[in-house]
Amino acid sequence: xxxxxxxxxxxxxxxxxxxxxxxxxxxxxxxxxxxxxxxxxxxxxxxxxxxxxxxxxxxxxxxxxxxxxxxxxxxxxxxxxxxxxxxxxxxxxxxxxxxxxxxxxxxxxxxxxxxxxxxxxxxxxxxxxxxxxxxxxxxxxxxxxxxxxxxxxxxxxxxx
Amino acid sequence: xxxxxxxxxxxxxxxxxxxxxxxxxxxxxxxxxxxxxxxxxxxxxxxxxxxxxxxxxxxxxxxxxxxxxxxxxxxxxxxxxxxxxxxxxxxxxxxxxxxxxxxxxxxxxxxxxxxxxxxxxxxxxxxxxxxxxxxxxxxxxxxxxxxxxxxxxxxxxxxx
DNA sequence: TATTGTTATACTCTATAACTATA
DNA sequence: TATAGTTATAGAGTATAACAATA
Numbered sequence: 001x002x003x004x005x006x007x008x009x010x011x012x013x014x015x016x017x018x019x020x021x022x023x024x025x026x027x028x029x030x031x032x033x034x035x036x037x038x039x040x041x042x043x044x045x046x047x048x049x050x051x052x053x054x055x056x057x058x059x060x061x062x063x064x065x066x067x068x069x070x071x072x073x074x075x076x077x078x079x080x081x082x083x084x085x086x087x088x089x090x091x092x093x094x095x096x097x098x099x100x101x102x103x104x105x106x107x108x109x110x111x112x113x114x115x116x117x118x119x120x121x122x123x124x125x126x127x128x129x130x131x132x133x134x135x136x137x138x139x140x141x142x143x144x145x146x147x148x149x150x151x152x153x154x155x156x157x158x159x160x
Numbered sequence: 161x162x163x164x165x166x167x168x169x170x171x172x173x174x175x176x177x178x179x180x181x182x183x184x185x186x187x188x189x190x191x192x193x194x195x196x197x198x199x200x201x202x203x204x205x206x207x208x209x210x211x212x213x214x215x216x217x218x219x220x221x222x223x224x225x226x227x228x229x230x231x232x233x234x235x236x237x238x239x240x241x242x243x244x245x246x247x248x249x250x251x252x253x254x255x256x257x258x259x260x261x262x263x264x265x266x267x268x269x270x271x272x273x274x275x276x277x278x279x280x281x282x283x284x285x286x287x288x289x290x291x292x293x294x295x296x297x298x299x300x301x302x303x304x305x306x307x308x309x310x311x312x313x314x315x316x317x318x319x320x
Numbered sequence: 321t322a323t324t325g326t327t328a329t330a331c332t333c334t335a336t337a338a339c340t341a342t343a
Numbered sequence: 344t345a346t347a348g349t350t351a352t353a354g355a356g357t358a359t360a361a362c363a364a365t366a
Contacts (some may be wrong), residue, residue, distance in 0.1 A: 091323095228348085
């Protein structure tokens with residue numbers, strides 16, 4: 001298949017990427033809502049599944065929010081039965097936030113749905129096409145990361 | 161360039177896409193914060209720039225939020241000087257939310273930064289590579305849209 | 321003295337429902 | 344009667360600051 005013109009505008013490409021981004025996050029948020037989770041709460045139990053039972057401070061670092069916020073998120077997740085606060089074996093100041101059985105099942109389900117979604121979106125592509133797309137996305141990610149760490153885009157006033 | 165193995169996992173591809181998604185939105189949100197805008201407020205003035213001065217009901221439809229929310233967003237944007245509420249020429253119940261000079265300048269600046277970002281991310285690609293990436297993203301978007309409109313992913317309980 | 325988590329406050333975004341003033 | 348926008352109320356997520364208990 002030959003494109004009629006090889007002048008794909010970078011801005012057009014970015015618009016498409018953003019459109020896809022929006023669609024994807026909306027879709028995932030709907031799925032989360034279906035199982036009774038907000039995006040931040042889902043993020044928390046997802047991290048919990050990866051790290052195992054954790055102190056709230058650790059979660060605050062992982063989710064990049066304040067400790068105060070973790071208190072609120074864990075409160076909500078406890079009330080809805082996804083996690084519980086267990087005593088810390090050595091530090092009596094701290095809790096070990098732990099997935100309940102329901103929490104574990106939910107994370108497993110979300111993980112399965114994620115794989116299904118991936119299959120639905122990329123499964124029809126030939127292996128070659130998948131590699132090409134992966135390479136393209138990886139390149140964009142690298143350049144974006146570089147831009148972010150290097151400069152602050154525009155000069156920016158020194159805190160107005 | 162030949163990949164060592166042609167077995168790119170769909171799930172891996174989705175993870176990369178989500179990683180990029182996260183990076184992109186964080187980057188853009190930082191830029192918005194720099195000019196004094198939250199994402200919803202930026203969305204509103206962006207739409208306003210596209211449509212021209214609009215009634216709040218119209219904005220509620222466009223942004224897919226309640227009219228009550230538009231009141232709050234316009235309040236904030238008015239206070240920070242990006243928009244103003246002008247009288248509607250024919251309907252005395254309604255306002256015409258209008259970009260101020262500052263609002264117009266800000267939208268223009270954001271549009272420029274968007275083009276710059278696109279150049280930084282996709283400019284180095286050959287025209288051919290850009291077309292391929294665009295095709296890949298478009299395909300994914302189509303399949304996602306189809307999945308969303310067709311089924312609700314998982315059967316889903318009929319409202320628990 | 322430093323750290324863990326909480327209470328106290330506050331701001332933004334979001335939603336529903338009831339109300340005012342127009343159409 | 345229906346529509347445009349508001350007030351009233353509520354809940355989630357976020358942040359800072361002050362404070363408790365424990366390291």
